[in-house]
Amino acid sequence: MNRYLNVAMGQLGPIQRADDRASVVRRMCEMMREAKALGAHVIVYPELALTTFFPRWYIEDEHELDAFYETEMPNAETLPLFALARELGVGFYLGYAELAIEAGRKRRFNTAILVSGQGRIIAKYRKVHLPGHAEHEPWRRFQHLEKRYFEPGPGFGVTRAFGGVVGMALCNDRRWAETYRVLGLQGCEMTFIGYNTPVHNAPAPAHDDLSLFHNQLALQAGAYQNGMWVVGVAKAGVEEGVDSIGGSCIVAPSGEVVSRCLTKDDEVMVARCSLDWCAIYKRTTFDFDKHRQPHAYGLIVERKGETLAADGTPLAVTAPGH
């Protein structure tokens, strides 16, 4: 037995504010055809793939804001993508802004869906780790208002799909080791992660030169430490004057990058991924049942932030065993 899953990255170049969803869906359909020609069973698109990255603006008008969200999926604009998936037998992962009415309340999520090669939605994920800030901060060159425009999702789940066990995450989730571990503990063999990452990080411009390095480091560590494939796919390039990194890549359970996009435009790259390769890590170095020590992990769930002393400095606690 060798379960191969051929995965395509459907990296998107910039989407300007004037670009309508129909034009973006046409670009995605073209990439899906390329992916099919390369033998792909599934194509991964970025986070918030249908519009420009709107959290860069402080938008006070609710109708103006709502226009960036999808209230149903599929809808008239995205239906061609679902139809093409069914026609080609190619599944996809798609990120978009979701506006849901739940218990009579308007709720907003940064969402990804997994769609089968029959064109059916088989799983939905709502982003857990929302970066940025909730209030207008005019000192920034551009805003990053995800904490204003979305609420966090409940958690990470996996789905049996494409012959394996597949997980989803979004953008900033990839920097948090907890994301991969919670998926790994559910047997996840491949995680899809779309992202939008501006090169410039306003609160920490010292990081700007390292954006691509940090992106790849986090994806590689998450893959290795859980013996899973990780597929990270960017929306890249200069959108409305803001430059975002590309660097979409497919990382093997060994932590090795096996495929990588080179441009900051629409670009399709593919890799043939053996899902059985996961076991070489999951059943040895990272055999959780043999080697994890949850008795020592309590703080991870008991505490959100650091323990700080009254003067704001880190609080040293006594080392156990001493």
Add this chain to the structure above:
Amino acid sequence: MNRYLNVAMGQLGPIQRADDRASVVRRMCEMMREAKALGAHVIVYPELALTTFFPRWYIEDEHELDAFYETEMPNAETLPLFALARELGVGFYLGYAELAIEAGRKRRFNTAILVSGQGRIIAKYRKVHLPGHAEHEPWRRFQHLEKRYFEPGPGFGVTRAFGGVVGMALCNDRRWAETYRVLGLQGCEMTFIGYNTPVHNAPAPAHDDLSLFHNQLALQAGAYQNGMWVVGVAKAGVEEGVDSIGGSCIVAPSGEVVSRCLTKDDEVMVARCSLDWCAIYKRTTFDFDKHRQPHAYGLIVERKGETLAADGTPLAVTAPGH
């Protein structure tokens, strides 16, 4: 304010079974003098630094086994190291096998201590993640019996020392993201990690070519994802016919390697580390208080291993939010 801590790696080359502790301590003292000459405030030695790596043998005779352990610290053989630390004003981290009598019971730990520049033990850590196996497995080219010869320690703590907040871990701990996170949640600014890592991994020889890559990947991810310095120090080279990796390195809170040993012998390398540099990560991308989402992390402590179906295959659970 800029709190600089000058840290030396005291990488050790091989220690053969015939080498006595006095000869090893002489090598370590020589390295401590070199470290002092390079301006170091503290030197980090490897795991199980006083003897050859004895878990590679199945030892049935208890007296023969006991001879690899220290029953007190300092003791006659290690006292010169403590005296030199006091003389030079250089602190150190030292790994060794600890045999303790606690509640009338013989207990064995894979231990590290932190010693101040006044030559006083200020913290002790007992290894949490013991790799390898507990029973004799003669099919292996050599054994890795840490699960037989040690019991796991209670957890990870930090100590206020050398002008900052310092954590300790040992060897296999460095592959587990939980290690760094539990330390990071306690405000850790620098983690010392000694290790012994054979190039050949008997259950997973496909990993052998990647040993150095995996070592560095884990150290870099742990540093970056918690905005802390990480100092990994090897016992390297061919001991009793078994080759171990070197690759000792100092990793900045950015995830960048700033200093690295080049040989597989006794080698001192040093880096000038700004502890205040941590805040550039701890107060931005990895501001835990703002960005962590413990509501989604429950499985990390609730579950040791993967959830598997009755037939041994991974169990897919429903994706939350769907």
